[in-house]
Amino acid sequence: MKTTTIWLLTSFLVLCFKVYSQELNYSDFTSDSESLKSSFYNNSDYFSGGTSDLPYFQGKHNNSYIKFYKSTGVTVIFDLKSQVEFLKIVRIIQKNADFRFKYCTDYNEPIVYNYQTNSGNKIRFNFNEPRISVEYPSKVNSFLDSNSEFTPVFVCISEGAYAYHTNLRCEGLANCDAQIAKSNIKEAKKYNYRICEICTTEE
């Protein structure tokens, strides 16, 4: 009887440890893409597939799906299978990473929250889907950053307006009683608009 209890307790602890070891931590979002890749290859809680250059990993217990893509650099998409887990990671990111801005260029699209880690990884997510994307620093991305002045922004064409917005659905733009024009940061600055405080505030 006692042995059974101990055995049950042990298996329970092993199970807990297993579940715990599969949880994503903030370090999974701050490391470079190669370290992230090897940590998933070395984690027996994930199935792997795809190519060694651009693999994917599937959680055996939580079904999370992590895929490596190549666009202007390496991007990793984390698809979480539960809203609870997604929100848990979002809170960790909000607590640890630097918030940059809200971004939206289409009324039909969700607002994308942009963060950056100390290591230069760019983290993006919206609240319409349990997905987190991480873009890693690369030569092309730093070139694009140097051209960020051409990022589309929105301005209210009225006398009193002074801000340009990265989020088309910003409350600051909702008060615009004139036309809303699409511009870019360079042009908006030329006309003395400055970046909107609401667009660059986390909530």
Ligand SMILES: [Zn+2]
């Ligand atoms: Zn704004």
